[in-house]
Amino acid sequence: MTSTRTVVRRAALAASAVTAALVLAACAGGDHADTASGTHPSPSTSADATAVAHNAQDVSFAQGMIPHHRQAVEMAGLAADRASSTRVKDLATRIEKAQAPEIRTMSGWLKAWGEDVPGTDAMDHSGGHGGGSSTAGMAGMMDQKDMDKLAKSSAKAFDSLFLTMMVEHHEGAVEMAEAEKAKGKYAPATDLADDVVTAQTAEIEEMNKLLGKSAG
Known part of the structure; x- marks a missing residue:
C-alpha cells in the first residue's frame, strides 16, 4: 500500500x-x-522613426533658411575691409560664426531626408537660387541692387547701410523661424528656429542702438 x-x-x-x-x-x-x-523597439526601428520624424514645414524651413543665411554671411564678409566701426565689424564676425555652422547643419538634414540642398552657383539675391527651388518673396532677402550698393560703400556710409539692411534681414529670419516653431515637427529644426529667434532678436536690438548712435 x-x-x-x-x-x-x-x-x-x-x-x-x-x-x-x-x-x-x-x-x-x-x-x-x-x-x-x-x-x-529595436535600435534600427528607432533610427528609422527618427529619420522620418519631419514634415513639409521642416523641409521648407531648411531650404529657405540656407540661402537666407548665406546672404547674411556674404553681407557680413564685406564688413572686414569696409566698415569703420569696430562694433560693426565685431557684429559681422559674430553673424558669420553663428550662421555658417547652421548652414552646414541644415544641409545635413536635407541630405538625410533625401531633399534638395539649395545650391550656391545661381544665387541671384532677388529670391532665386540654384537647386531647383525658389525663394522669391522671402522675408528680409536683399536684391542685387541692394547688395551692389553695400559692396560699393565704405566707412560710415557702409556702417549705416549694413546695419539698416541687416536689421531687415534678421527680421525676415525671425519671421521664418517663428513659422518653423509653430508648424515644424523635427525637434532639432524647431530648436534651431528657437535659437535664431533668440539670437537675432537680440542682434536687432543691438543694431538699432548702433543706428541710433549713428543718427545722433
Whole structure:
C-alpha cells in the first residue's frame, strides 16, 4: 500500500513539474512577444522613426533658411575691409560664426531626408537660387541692387547701410523661424528656429542702438 502511494505521489509531482515548466516557458515567450511588438523597439526601428520624424514645414524651413543665411554671411564678409566701426565689424564676425555652422547643419538634414540642398552657383539675391527651388518673396532677402550698393560703400556710409539692411534681414529670419516653431515637427529644426529667434532678436536690438548712435 505504501509503495503504491509513493508511486502515485511521484507521478503527481512529476506532472506538476512539467506543468510549471510549460507555464514558465509561456511567460517567457509572452515577454519576448511584448518586446518585439514595440514595447521596447529595436535600435534600427528607432533610427528609422527618427529619420522620418519631419514634415513639409521642416523641409521648407531648411531650404529657405540656407540661402537666407548665406546672404547674411556674404553681407557680413564685406564688413572686414569696409566698415569703420569696430562694433560693426565685431557684429559681422559674430553673424558669420553663428550662421555658417547652421548652414552646414541644415544641409545635413536635407541630405538625410533625401531633399534638395539649395545650391550656391545661381544665387541671384532677388529670391532665386540654384537647386531647383525658389525663394522669391522671402522675408528680409536683399536684391542685387541692394547688395551692389553695400559692396560699393565704405566707412560710415557702409556702417549705416549694413546695419539698416541687416536689421531687415534678421527680421525676415525671425519671421521664418517663428513659422518653423509653430508648424515644424523635427525637434532639432524647431530648436534651431528657437535659437535664431533668440539670437537675432537680440542682434536687432543691438543694431538699432548702433543706428541710433549713428543718427545722433
